[in-house]
Amino acid sequence: MATVVDAAPIAASATRTSSRPHPLRRLLRRPSAAIGLAVIVAFVTIAIFAPFLAPYDPIATNFGAVRKAPSAAHWFGTDEIGRDVLSRVIFGARASLEAGVLSVLISLAIGVPTGLFAGYAGGKVDMLISRVTDALLACPFLILAIALAAFLGPSLANAMIAIGISATPVFIRLTRGTTLAAKSEDYVLAARAIGNSPWRIAVRHVLPNIVPPLLVQATLAIAAAVIAEASLSFLGLGQQPPQPSWGSMLNTAKNYIDNAAWMAIWPGVSIFLLVLSFNLVGDGLRDALDPRHS
Amino acid sequence: MTAYLVRRVATILPTLLFASILIFGLQQLLPGDPAMVLAGEERDPNVIAHLRETLHLDKPFPVRYFYWLRGVLHGDLGESLRMQQPVRTLIAEKLPVTLELACIAIVIALVIGIPAGVVSAVRRGTAWDYGANVVALWGLSTPNFWLGIMLILLFSVTLGLLPASGYVSPFEDLRANLAAMIMPAFVLGNAIAAVLMRHTRSAMLQVLSSDYVRTARAKGVRERDVILKHALRNALIPIITLGALEFGTLLSGAVLTEQVFTIPGFGKLIVDAVFNRDYAVVQGVVLFTATAYILLNLVADILYAVANPRMRIT
Numbered sequence: 005m006a007t008v009v010d011a012a013p014i015a016a017s018a019t020r021t022s023s024r025p026h027p028l029r030r031l032l033r034r035p036s037a038a039i040g041l042a043v044i045v046a047f048v049t050i051a052i053f054a055p056f057l058a059p060y061d062p063i064a065t066n067f068g069a070v071r072k073a074p075s076a077a078h079w080f081g082t083d084e085i086g087r088d089v090l091s092r093v094i095f096g097a098r099a100s101l102e103a104g105v106l107s108v109l110i111s112l113a114i115g116v117p118t119g120l121f122a123g124y125a126g127g128k129v130d131m132l133i134s135r136v137t138d139a140l141l142a143c144p145f146l147i148l149a150i151a152l153a154a155f156l157g158p159s160l161a162n163a164m165i166a167i168g169i170s171a172t173p174v175f176i177r178l179t180r181g182t183t184l185a186a187k188s189e190d191y192v193l194a195a196r197a198i199g200n201s202p203w204r205i206a207v208r209h210v211l212p213n214i215v216p217p218l219l220v221q222a223t224l225a226i227a228a229a230v231i232a233e234a235s236l237s238f239l240g241l242g243q244q245p246p247q248p249s250w251g252s253m254l255n256t257a258k259n260y261i262d263n264a265a266w267m268a269i270w271p272g273v274s275i276f277l278l279v280l281s282f283n284l285v286g287d288g289l290r291d292a293l294d295p296r297h298s
Numbered sequence: 299m300t301a302y303l304v305r306r307v308a309t310i311l312p313t314l315l316f317a318s319i320l321i322f323g324l325q326q327l328l329p330g331d332p333a334m335v336l337a338g339e340e341r342d343p344n345v346i347a348h349l350r351e352t353l354h355l356d357k358p359f360p361v362r363y364f365y366w367l368r369g370v371l372h373g374d375l376g377e378s379l380r381m382q383q384p385v386r387t388l389i390a391e392k393l394p395v396t397l398e399l400a401c402i403a404i405v406i407a408l409v410i411g412i413p414a415g416v417v418s419a420v421r422r423g424t425a426w427d428y429g430a431n432v433v434a435l436w437g438l439s440t441p442n443f444w445l446g447i448m449l450i451l452l453f454s455v456t457l458g459l460l461p462a463s464g465y466v467s468p469f470e471d472l473r474a475n476l477a478a479m480i481m482p483a484f485v486l487g488n489a490i491a492a493v494l495m496r497h498t499r500s501a502m503l504q505v506l507s508s509d510y511v512r513t514a515r516a517k518g519v520r521e522r523d524v525i526l527k528h529a530l531r532n533a534l535i536p537i538i539t540l541g542a543l544e545f546g547t548l549l550s551g552a553v554l555t556e557q558v559f560t561i562p563g564f565g566k567l568i569v570d571a572v573f574n575r576d577y578a579v580v581q582g583v584v585l586f587t588a589t590a591y592i593l594l595n596l597v598a599d600i601l602y603a604v605a606n607p608r609m610r611i612t
Contacts, residue, residue: 139316142588142595144546146553147568151584154572155327231441235554238443239569258447258558261462262455272444280439 027216030292037288043281047274051097060088062095063246071264081266084256092248093270099249100278103164103233103242104226110168111175112222116211118172119179124187124206133176140173149232153241160233160249163242167232171225178221182214189213216293223289227282234275250275302603310592317588318370321581322363328577336379338575345379375585376578378571385582388567395465396556396563399486400548402479406487407494407544412537414491415498419506420525430495437492442551446485446558453481463560482559486551490544497540501533535602545594549587 025033032038050057059079066086074081080089122133140148152166186192187210195205236242237251245252250271257268328335333349349355354362369376375385418430454462460481466474505511506529514528515521553565560566564583571579 135312136316136320138313139320139588142313142317142592143321143584144550144587144591146550147546147584147587150553150568150572151321151324151580152327154580155324155577227439234441235443238441238554239557239572241572254441254444254447258450261447261451265451265455268444268447268451272441272448275441275444276439279441280435283435283439 027289027292031285031288034288034291036284037292040281040284040288043277044285047097047278047281048101050094051101054094054098058088058091058094060091062087062091062248064088071260071267073264074266080270081264083253083267084260084264089253089267089270092253093250093274096248096250096253096271096274097278099160099237099243099247100230100233100275103160103167104230104278104282107164107167107171107229107233108222108225110165111171111225112218114169115172115175116179116218119176119181120183120206120211122176123180123183124202124210130180134180137173137176137180140170141177143170145170145228146232146235149236150239150241153236158241158244160237160243160247163233163236166236166241167229170232171229174221174225175218178217179214182217183210186210186213220286220290220293223282224286227279227286230275230279230282299603303600306596306599306603310596313592314589317592318367318585319363321585321588322366323359324581324584325577326359335575336577338379370585375582378576378579380571380574380576380579385579388579389564389582389586392562392564392567395561396549396552396565398468399479399483399552399555399561399563402483403486403490403548403551406484407490410487411491411494412498412534415495415537416502416525416530418495418499419502422503430499434492434495437488437495440488441554442485442489443554443558445488446482446555449481449485450558463558465561465563478559478561482555482561485558486548486555489551490547493540493544493547494537497537498533501536502529505529505533540598543595543598546587546591549591 032041064087066082069078069082069086071084072078072082072086078088078090080093083089083092118133122130143151149163149166149170152169153163156162156166183206192205192209195209200208233242234249234251234254237249238255240252240255243249243252253271254268257264257271260267333346333353333355334341336349336353337345354365357365366376373386375389377384378388381388414430414433418427421427450462453460461474461478463478465478468475506525511524511529514524519528549564552563553568555561556563556565557569568580568583571577571583
């Protein structure tokens with residue numbers, strides 16, 4: 005999670021006007037990124053229409069169908085209290101996507117203004133913010149998220165806050181770095197020369213030019229956040245029972261691995277596919293926005 | 299070099315200070331009266347009074363932080379309420395288990411990651427390159443706790459070759475120890491192998507296009523020697539230092555891996571502490587981890603500066 009994308013070439017491409025095709029078109033030209041995007045769209049659709057797609061109520065128990073193997077009635081089998089695994093996987097997509105997207109939005113909401121402020125203000129303010137960022141980065145991402153979730157209390161909302169705060173320093177560092185580079189560009193000097201206020205320059209002129217690297221980082225951060233949410237739920241610190249979450253489903257499944265392996269296979273495959281897709285799109289975006297890869 | 303060292307050491311002091319403030323500040327997140335929460339469900343009035351006194355809860359935050367920091371600087375990380383033992387003792391007991399797991403995981407990551415990265419760079423654009431990239435993406439996208447469960451299903455439940463869980467000390471039975479550690483270590487090494495593979499590929503591609511490699515080829519040096527003696531040796535410097543930065547991934551991964559395989563290590567200590575609401579242990583473990591991470595980064599930077607003199611002037 006602490007990996008920060010190489011922003012310089014991506015940011016530089018944003019300031020250039022050229023005859024290169026639109027970034028989205030360049031992204032879709034890469035088969036792996038296009039497949040990744042299609043899988044993400046499929047998961048989002050499944051999450052939105054979960055009540056219509058799920059064959060059963062995801063929390064309804066059926067003690068007459070405990071740990072039943074996959075069949076025509078239950079495509080992915082049933083769990084230890086007879087709940088339909090397919091329905092729980094479908095509803096579990098909601099928790100994962102919600103946690104992935106909202107926690108990254110929290111990171112962006114805190115990290116971008118802070119990084120912009122540090123990079124633009126410079127001096128002691130920058131030094132202070134940078135040291136606090138270094139201190140946060142010193143705590144391994146998941147360990148910090150576990151500690152925060154432990155102190156905040158176990159729930160999906162708190163897990164999202166914990167993941168969001170833990171991922172924030174990466175965005176502060178990225179925004180600060182790109183702001184520092186953009187500060188010495190001609191268009192910023194020109195904006196300053198005609199009397200724009202520092203805050204206006206930062207928001208109206210610098211921010212739009214640092215969006216591309218932030219977009220790449222945010223996409224990769226969603227992948228990390230999906231894994232983090234699953235990890236926290238696996239440990240019992242995320243989504244609370246009986247609500248479905250892929251991580252908590254795996255936590256239960258590990259106790260029945262010797263006689264109900266299907267309980268563990270499908271939630272894991274779902275996490276893998278969603279995370280892989282965000283990684284593919286993130287890598288594709290980085291290449292599409294980097295002029296060196298055109 | 300001395301000036302670089304002094305400058306570098308000076309930068310970690312404020313980082314350590316801020317990290318300690320943040321970690322101590324976690325206590326502020328507890329809803330309501332911290333003494334009531336810390337005392338657990340029993341809410342024994344004696345325990346509550348003891349906590350108020352030892353944690354100086356009647357004092358303002360900066361004063362409490364000062365007392366806590368003074369204890370930390372004297373090696374006192376607090377006391378576990380549940381286990382009635384100093385946090386320092388608990389960490390010292392559990393750390394060797396996790397260190398053993400981490401060492402085997404690093405060896406696995408190096409054995410997979412570096413050769414895969416070299417082959418991928420040397421055979422750029424071929425099926426080997428695509429294959430290595432697919433393996434790297436697999437490593438980065440697989441949740442390690444799921445991989446652990448799948449390995450248990452295959453090697454323990456289906457094939458009956460390895461134990462599904464538990465830990466045996468290497469001093470008691472080395473064979474049983476390795477049998478118990480190989481699956482969790484592979485799970486942990488898998489993600490790091492992917493990162494190492496990507497770094498190795500990128501470093502090798504850079505080195506392979508440099509003048510001295512071209513010169514070596516022009517002189518007629520065998521391709522195998524060009525790759526292993528000229529290119530890889532130089533590409534390894536940034537890879538090894540970057541490897542040190544994967545320490546965080548290793549510890550985060552250990553938390554989940556130890557949970558899946560029921561290994562009584564450092565990761566399980568923090569998870570158990572979370573569920574026992576043993577907040578002093580949580581704080582102690584996070585502080586220890588952050589300090590170790592900062593010091594490892596320092597060592598990595600120094601090693602890099604020793605290997606690459608240009609770094610010393612930046």
